[in-house]
Amino acid sequence: MKLVAPSIHYLAIAPELALLGGALLLLFASALRPSRISNLQATVVTAASSIAVVVIAFFQWSDVASHGARTTIDHAIALDGFSIVASAIVGVGLLLSTLVAHDWAKRANVRNGEFSILALAASSGAVIMAQANDLVVIFIALEILSIGLYVLVAFDRHRAASSEAALKYFLMGGFASAVFIYGAALVYGATGTTNLSSISYFLGKNELLRPGLLIAGGALLLVGFSFKVAAAPFHSWAPDVYQGAPSPVTGFMASIVKVGAFAAFVRVLISALGTQQDTWRPIFWVLIVLTTFVGAGLALVQRDAKRLLAYSSINHAGFMLLGLWAGTVRGAAATLYYLITYAPLVIATFAIVTLMGGPNDTSHAVESYRGLARRQPWLGGAFAILLLAQAGAPFTTGFFAKFSVLSAAVDAGGAPIAIIAMVAASIAFFFYLRWTLSLYAEDALDAPRIVVPWPTALVIAFGVVTTIVFGIWVGPFADLAHKATLLFLP
Amino acid sequence: MHSSLWLTALLVVPLLGMALLIAFRKVTKGAYIVGVATAAVELAISLVVLFLYNSGIKGAGTFDFAYRLIVAAPFGLAYDVAVSGISIVMIVLTAIVVVVALLGARETKHEVAFVCWMLFLLMATMGAFVSHDLLEFFLFFELTLVPSYFLIAQWGGPERARAALKFFIYTFFGSGFLLVGILYLGFAHLHQAGGDLNFSYGILSGTSLSHGTEVWLFIAFAISFAIKSPIFPFHTWSPIAYAEAPTSGSMVLSALLAKLGTYGLLVFAVGLFPLALHTIQPYVLTLAVIGILYGSALAAVSKDMKRLVAYSSLAQVGFITLGTVTGSKLAMVGAVLLMFNHGVITAAFFLIIGYIEKRRGSYLLADLKGLQGPAPVLAALFTVVMLASIGLPGLSGFISEFLILLGTFGTHQWWGIVATTGVLFSALYLLWAYQQVFQGKAEGPNATIKDVSGRERLIILPLIMLIVGLGVFPQPLLNRITPSVQQIVVHVAPTGVSK
Numbered sequence: 001m002k003l004v005a006p007s008i009h010y011l012a013i014a015p016e017l018a019l020l021g022g023a024l025l026l027l028f029a030s031a032l033r034p035s036r037i038s039n040l041q042a043t044v045v046t047a048a049s050s051i052a053v054v055v056i057a058f059f060q061w062s063d064v065a066s067h068g069a070r071t072t073i074d075h076a077i078a079l080d081g082f083s084i085v086a087s088a089i090v091g092v093g094l095l096l097s098t099l100v101a102h103d104w105a106k107r108a109n110v111r112n113g114e115f116s117i118l119a120l121a122a123s124s125g126a127v128i129m130a131q132a133n134d135l136v137v138i139f140i141a142l143e144i145l146s147i148g149l150y151v152l153v154a155f156d157r158h159r160a161a162s163s164e165a166a167l168k169y170f171l172m173g174g175f176a177s178a179v180f181i182y183g184a185a186l187v188y189g190a191t192g193t194t195n196l197s198s199i200s201y202f203l204g205k206n207e208l209l210r211p212g213l214l215i216a217g218g219a220l221l222l223v224g225f226s227f228k229v230a231a232a233p234f235h236s237w238a239p240d241v242y243q244g245a246p247s248p249v250t251g252f253m254a255s256i257v258k259v260g261a262f263a264a265f266v267r268v269l270i271s272a273l274g275t276q277q278d279t280w281r282p283i284f285w286v287l288i289v290l291t292t293f294v295g296a297g298l299a300l301v302q303r304d305a306k307r308l309l310a311y312s313s314i315n316h317a318g319f320m321l322l323g324l325w326a327g328t329v330r331g332a333a334a335t336l337y338y339l340i341t342y343a344p345l346v347i348a349t350f351a352i353v354t355l356m357g358g359p360n361d362t363s364h365a366v367e368s369y370r371g372l373a374r375r376q377p378w379l380g381g382a383f384a385i386l387l388l389a390q391a392g393a394p395f396t397t398g399f400f401a402k403f404s405v406l407s408a409a410v411d412a413g414g415a416p417i418a419i420i421a422m423v424a425a426s427i428a429f430f431f432y433l434r435w436t437l438s439l440y441a442e443d444a445l446d447a448p449r450i451v452v453p454w455p456t457a458l459v460i461a462f463g464v465v466t467t468i469v470f471g472i473w474v475g476p477f478a479d480l481a482h483k484a485t486l487l488f489l490p
Numbered sequence: 491m492h493s494s495l496w497l498t499a500l501l502v503v504p505l506l507g508m509a510l511l512i513a514f515r516k517v518t519k520g521a522y523i524v525g526v527a528t529a530a531v532e533l534a535i536s537l538v539v540l541f542l543y544n545s546g547i548k549g550a551g552t553f554d555f556a557y558r559l560i561v562a563a564p565f566g567l568a569y570d571v572a573v574s575g576i577s578i579v580m581i582v583l584t585a586i587v588v589v590v591a592l593l594g595a596r597e598t599k600h601e602v603a604f605v606c607w608m609l610f611l612l613m614a615t616m617g618a619f620v621s622h623d624l625l626e627f628f629l630f631f632e633l634t635l636v637p638s639y640f641l642i643a644q645w646g647g648p649e650r651a652r653a654a655l656k657f658f659i660y661t662f663f664g665s666g667f668l669l670v671g672i673l674y675l676g677f678a679h680l681h682q683a684g685g686d687l688n689f690s691y692g693i694l695s696g697t698s699l700s701h702g703t704e705v706w707l708f709i710a711f712a713i714s715f716a717i718k719s720p721i722f723p724f725h726t727w728s729p730i731a732y733a734e735a736p737t738s739g740s741m742v743l744s745a746l747l748a749k750l751g752t753y754g755l756l757v758f759a760v761g762l763f764p765l766a767l768h769t770i771q772p773y774v775l776t777l778a779v780i781g782i783l784y785g786s787a788l789a790a791v792s793k794d795m796k797r798l799v800a801y802s803s804l805a806q807v808g809f810i811t812l813g814t815v816t817g818s819k820l821a822m823v824g825a826v827l828l829m830f831n832h833g834v835i836t837a838a839f840f841l842i843i844g845y846i847e848k849r850r851g852s853y854l855l856a857d858l859k860g861l862q863g864p865a866p867v868l869a870a871l872f873t874v875v876m877l878a879s880i881g882l883p884g885l886s887g888f889i890s891e892f893l894i895l896l897g898t899f900g901t902h903q904w905w906g907i908v909a910t911t912g913v914l915f916s917a918l919y920l921l922w923a924y925q926q927v928f929q930g931k932a933e934g935p936n937a938t939i940k941d942v943s944g945r946e947r948l949i950i951l952p953l954i955m956l957i958v959g960l961g962v963f964p965q966p967l968l969n970r971i972t973p974s975v976q977q978i979v980v981h982v983a984p985t986g987v988s989k
Contacts (some may be wrong), residue, residue, distance in 0.1 A: 330564075333564065377515075393632075394629040394633040395633065399629070399632075403669075404564075404565060406670070406673060407676075407687075410670060410673040410674055410677055411677045415673075418673065419666055419667065419670050422670060423666060425666070426659065426666060429662055430655070430658060433639060433658065434655075437640065440603075440640075440644065474565060474567050475560075475561055478562035478564045478565050479563065481564070482564040
């Protein structure tokens with residue numbers, strides 16, 4: 001038998017090559033000369049790789065704009081507007097997270113060489129996930145992403161909670177991966193292919209007499225994805241893991257995993273299973289109602305900042321699902337826009353949480369934020385803006401993120417679910433607002449000052465400035481998400 | 491067509507004031523001056539807009555100062571400003587009330603932050619009134635929540651946290667319906683006409699919808715505006731919010747934010763879904779009349795002055811609602827005029843209550859007695875405002891209520907008859923309150939209070955002048971309101987609602 005190697009369009013896989021290259025460089029360097037790798041060097045390599053991803057995205061964009069979307073490596077990898085924007089978000093997310101982690105490592109006295117390697121590898125998983133056009137590739141990417149994160153969550157070896165969280169995440173994540181691959185197998189059984197385009201083509205041409213296998217497979221894929229994006233009722237790992245993981249990892253995880261998983265989710269649902277919309281829509285309906293309300297409702301009673309933000313991210317996941325529910329171009333664009341705006345916001349929020357956690361990363365009571373804005377107006381004010389943006393206050397990107405998914409849902413005939421989601425949003429808005437108000441309390445003025453190192457300050461400033469500037473000058477990102485989705489692979 | 495820069499200035503000036511405050515936040519003494527100066531500039535600009543406003547521009551409806559800039563095409567988001575004869579009145583009201591509130595109801599605790607939030611609220615309210623685009627209106631409408639929440643929650647009375655929460659949850663819940671309604675309408679238009687997503691008021695008013703859809707959209711819009719106004723039975727947040735808010739907060743809440751609700755009901759609900767009005771009318775009219783009677787009854791048994799004014803506001807908003815939905819031009823003009831007059835009157839009420847509270851440390855009716863002995867001028871000021879609120883001819887309240895009732899009698903006699911009793915009730919509860927607070931023999935701390943100072947008199951003077959002036963000569967406002975109301979009535983008329 002003769003194996004023919006498939007042709008490779010290297011520009012398409014350049015982002016993951018850059019990330020893996022950075023990881024390998026650090027890996028070899030630290031293996032060969034362990035004493036010579038300083039935190040600074042590791043951070044510089046990671047930052048360079050992530051900037052490379054963003055730069056490559058520009059080249060990819062001009063390539064796709066002139067030649068159209070394409071697939072490569074035997075149609076397993078897609079190069080289209082959607083994947084380009086998603087991988088650029090991963091690049092930006094990695095860059096911001098690295099800066100936060102750098103300061104954290106210095107304070108916590110952690111050697112961050114390994115940290116950078118794992119973060120780079122996990123990011124490459126997220127990028128591949130966004131590009132994957134085949135269920136098997138999605139699975140592999142999901143594993144690359146997850147395995148890196150399992151270790152990162154356990155990175156704080158001095159804290160038992162960190163290891164506990166990692167174990168929980170590993171068990172739950174492993175289970176979710178198993179469910180996912182089983183779903184992929186069933187879909188293969190029903191359609192004879194794992195390639196998303198081929199599945200779509202097959203389902204478009206053929207009427208399944210006994211659709212049970214496909215429905216079961218689709219349902220299992222959905223469960224697998226729901227675990228990864230922490231949609232209720234598959235969310236129970238998220239609060240524990242968010243709380244236990246080192247804070248910079250939590251921010252990284254909250255942004256990168258959501259980008260990778262949602263990008264793949266959009267591709268599977270809208271590209272491969274688009275014809276089965278009537279089957280999965282009702283399931284999504286329930287998922288969205290549960291996810292938005294569980295997130296908003298349980299966040300109300302949290303006393304730990306990281307748990308609270310975990311529930312808040314569950315609530316956000318519910319809104320992102322709303323864009324998927326619509327299942328239209330507008331819906332996919334809305335989810336993409338949500339991801340673009342959410343990533344810097346959540347990383348900047350966790351940057352402040354990291355600072356507040358102190359050298360041991362343990363003081364995370366919501367109570368300890370009382371009066372922050374009175375003690376340190378700049379830091380507290382920035383946190384207030386980030387919280388209001390996450391809540392969806394007008395003239396922040398958070399508002400337009402919610403607006404975009406709601407409008408996509410209404411466009412697709414989902415006015416009732418849009419109203420339900422708005423009710424959940426009002427609950428969520430309330431706990432953000434309450435937290436914001438407590439920042440301005442006057443009865444906690446004697447807490448120690450938080451020192452803000454400049455790399456972290458840069459990340460916070462980036463989050464605050466983008467959310468306000470692009471909350472008023474809405475056009476650029478709205479157009480980007482829209483155009484990226486129009487360049488979607490059919 | 492006048493330059494839209496005037497309207498943009500209305501949005502930019504408060505922001506500049508805020509920037510100045512934040513830049514020099516260490517200089518706490520200057521905050522008061524900067525705040526008042528900014529609001530005064532705002533007032534000056536709004537007066538310029540009032541005088542320049544021309545309702546007769548061809549092809550623009552009755553809109554002037556129009557300008558539209560697409561901000562984000564995929565979202566249908568545009569910066570679209572214009573004023574009509576209705577919004578111009580509200581703009582002037584907004585500027586006046588904020589100037590008076592900043593001057594007369596100063597908060598010395600964290601003054602820089604306080605003034606910042608007030609200016610932010612001023613900007614958001616102005617934004618809502620100059621918006622000529624539904625999405626833009628919604629953004630500003632929603633934005634007003636944030637400063638109001640902080641004003642109540644940080645500078646309010648002992649139960650401020652609960653009051654702020656209740657206020658926030660109710661109004662945010664309502665705005666969900668508004669947003670989904672706006673989106674539905676936008677997409678209905680998009681699917682009909684094609685092109686880009688668009689939420690422009692002028693364009694969406696041309697959408698043809700089935701009767702059922704119009705009714706549902708009207709209801710979605712009306713719920714949101716009814717909560718904000720508040721209209722019975724959506725009012726339960728308002729007494730505690732008005733009572734617990736600081737004086738300036740109560741002034742702004744009742745005089746301005748409530749008007750966002752009634753303004754929205756008239757311009758967006760009635761203006762965009764005139765066909766639905768016919769079906770909805772009996773219900774809304776009934777709620778309005780119940781609001782008038784219920785508000786009056788609760789005002790009569792209120793134990794403190796702020797709640798009394800809050801419930802009397804409920805009754806007044808009942809009149810405004812009545813005028814808005816009767817479909818008669820007279821009543822609608824009266825309703826817009828009452829929005830302005832009620833804004834001025836309640837602002838004056840809360841300012842006077844603030845004066846009393848400052849002297850006595852309480853606004854409970856039980857604590858106050860015989861104040862007219864030691865403070866005759868205060869009593870006189872209260873009397874003027876009270877008589878205007880009752881609707882004494884010659885003062886501003888009369889003309890607007892009279893127009894509303896006159897119009898209502900023409901179209902909906904029976905509702906008109908019941909509503910008219912509300913005028914009597916208002917006389918009853920206000921005179922009663924006057925008796926309790928100002929008459930009798932002042933004893934203890936009541937006997938020694940100081941009368942209003944010259945400065946305080948000067949601050950309330952503009953409001954009193956408006957109350958008296960518009961009572962005698964409302965023509966300048968009526969001239970501007972009438973053509974714009976006519977525009978709305980034209981759409982209502984073919985359905986046979988109007989007579």
